[in-house]
Amino acid sequence: MGTKPTAAQASLFPAKRRRLASKKPAAKSPAPLPRPAGKKTWLSATGIETMRRCPRCFWLQYNLRIYQPEGIVSRLANRFDGVIKRYFDLYRGTTALPPLVAGQIDGLLEQPFQEKYFATIDNDYGFLGKLDECVVRSDHKYTPVDHKTASSDPTTRELIPAYQFQLDSYAWLLEQNRKPTTGIGHLIYFYPSEGEKLHEGFPMQVTVKTLPTDPSRVRPAILGAIAVLRGPLPAAAPECPFCLYVETVRKF
Numbered sequence: 671m672g673t674k675p676t677a678a679q680a681s682l683f684p685a686k687r688r689r690l691a692s693k694k695p696a697a698k699s700p701a702p703l704p705r706p707a708g709k710k711t712w713l714s715a716t717g718i719e720t721m722r723r724c725p726r727c728f729w730l731q732y733n734l735r736i737y738q739p740e741g742i743v744s745r746l747a748n749r750f751d752g753v754i755k756r757y758f759d760l761y762r763g764t765t766a767l768p769p770l771v772a773g774q775i776d777g778l779l780e781q782p783f784q785e786k787y788f789a790t791i792d793n794d795y796g797f798l799g800k801l802d803e804c805v806v807r808s809d810h811k812y813t814p815v816d817h818k819t820a821s822s823d824p825t826t827r828e829l830i831p832a833y834q835f836q837l838d839s840y841a842w843l844l845e846q847n848r849k850p851t852t853g854i855g856h857l858i859y860f861y862p863s864e865g866e867k868l869h870e871g872f873p874m875q876v877t878v879k880t881l882p883t884d885p886s887r888v889r890p891a892i893l894g895a896i897a898v899l900r901g902p903l904p905a906a907a908p909e910c911p912f913c914l915y916v917e918t919v920r921k922f
């Protein structure tokens with residue numbers, strides 16, 4: 671999705687050709703699929719991230735339901751998410767946080783937990799979010815939490831900007847649904863550790879990162895995304911290998 675090509679990909683698409691591709695004007699814009707009567711298009715933080723990487727891919731997904739081929743994708747993260755959520759659920763409604771994060775987070779797990787939040791933007795568009803977890807402080811303020819399975823040590827790597835927007839959007843959705851927020855959000859990273867006694871249990875490094883949240887960034891981002899969807903089909907991101915591949919093989 672709009673990522674920088676690898677060295678191997680770059681050699682397939684020399685710099686000159688990449689420049690030419692990026693300057694190619696957008697083809698005549700197709701018409702979006704008709705919206706079923708009374709139905710809204712629901713945007714999400716993931717959708718906004720797609721738009722930031724490539725407005726054309728975003729437009730094609732939301733207006734024509736055309737998606738990039740998925741390829742071979744690991745479902746291991748889904749399994750992790752399920753196991754972690756069931757572990758957290760053991761502490762819901764109790765006076766304690768899960769020991770994995772106790773002492774690093776202020777509050778208790780929301781009980782009952784509301785996972786999905788919706789906010790209407792206008793007659794045609796809304797915004798939705800699905801929280802992994804939510805913590806409620808003693809002052810009745812809410813902190814969104816997202817679980818991340820990490821393939822590199824989260825203590826040594828920079829924050830991915832999309833994660834900041836994800837937490838901002840969860841805070842905004844909570845506020846829109848009359849749940850005042852604490853001004854922070856937590857990312858809980860789960861990263862497999864090295865160990866000489868793996869046979870006794872696989873060690874997992876758990877890292878809690880706490881970020882300030884800014885819900886005021888969210889509505890302008892949503893309105894910008896809607897403006898893209900209401901406009902013509904945007905040009906392709908200049909260095910995405912997928913569109914360059916299509917453009918290249920079309921010549922043969």
Ligand code: SF4
Nearest residue numbers: 672724727910912913
């Ligand atoms: S350049 Fe093409 S394939 Fe790549 S993200 Fe954009 S629309 Fe999708």
